Amino acid sequence: MHYSHKDIANLDRITRLKLVNSVSGIKPANLIGTIDSKQTTNLAVFSSVVHLGSNPSLLGFVSRPQTGESGHTLENIKQNGVFTINHIHPEFTKQAHYTSAKFDRSVSEFARCGFSEEYIEGFAAPFVKESRVKVGMQFKEAIPIPLNGTILVIGEIAHLILPDTALEKGDINLEDLNSIGISGLNSYYELKKIAQHPYVRANEVPEFNG
């Protein structure tokens, strides 16, 4: 199957949406938690969280141009300067998925979709109690992407909460944590660790013949 640029442009909207959302491969499954100036909390599923750097420790996510949940999330972040990133696990993919509904601003997806708010003293944004990896983020910058009106929202890690057992020789084992991935708009995948390779130096590269 070979789609050209023109073939893709000619697809109906839903088919193109599903296809193009899948081609980058597996995406991380996270819930982003925020709070507005009236203390109404917001929770929304995002599959676009991306690592930007470790020193300072920066993560970003893509905020879509349309109004709706993605809009509330960014509005709240701009109001309070903080947000949380919380891993999704198999037992609540359905609840997590339904946070993407366009609820009214006064409705908190925490209560509506069955999640519990958790707080750290001195940090305004709500964490998801049910998540096993929770990251508190300090908002740093919103970089517009003029090509399509999306916005890359960047924060620095202020708090990182994970089980004592999560670290294995300094790495987080996502299979043991039961963290999951998303493909396309609505498919959820469990993870099974198959390989771990050493840090690479050019003079230690094996011969790969054939």
Next chain:
Amino acid sequence: MHYSHKDIANLDRITRLKLVNSVSGIKPANLIGTIDSKQTTNLAVFSSVVHLGSNPSLLGFVSRPQTGESGHTLENIKQNGVFTINHIHPEFTKQAHYTSAKFDRSVSEFARCGFSEEYIEGFAAPFVKESRVKVGMQFKEAIPIPLNGTILVIGEIAHLILPDTALEKGDINLEDLNSIGISGLNSYYELKKIAQHPYVRANEVPEFNG
């Protein structure tokens, strides 16, 4: 385990690198193929490919500030205006991982790490023959992220090649394709599909009590 901002800053460099590279969750495993003006090809593993939009169909990836492979990739893209994104599969995670070694510019990671180049007429960048999902990208924009000197490299899909059997009701099944994910710097994960939820409308959200 609770790491504060200060705790993270005080970690030794390698521990911080491993930890912060893992907290966003699973990352897509792709090989990015390019070619320079002397027709030397380049191939490098990237875990930062992110979906930016479907109309136009835009994908981005993060280019690190240091020289080395990531630098060659972006240089080549600027020279020729095109690149390819190719899924990684379990049978070649090791070869793919070793493309991250800092080889000399004259060495092609295709030959050195055991991959075959594949071309489409009229499109300069090399695809990875061994990949089951191959995306030909037209370079659109490089957006600097001043916070840490990284660059968000954005392209539009020019070609999309995948098996006829990959599409399942319009979705790509990543388990059937045997596409994989990366965590941290060097851990590779297989995918197992566990759920697919419908597109969400607010008036169709189930009750989640408890």
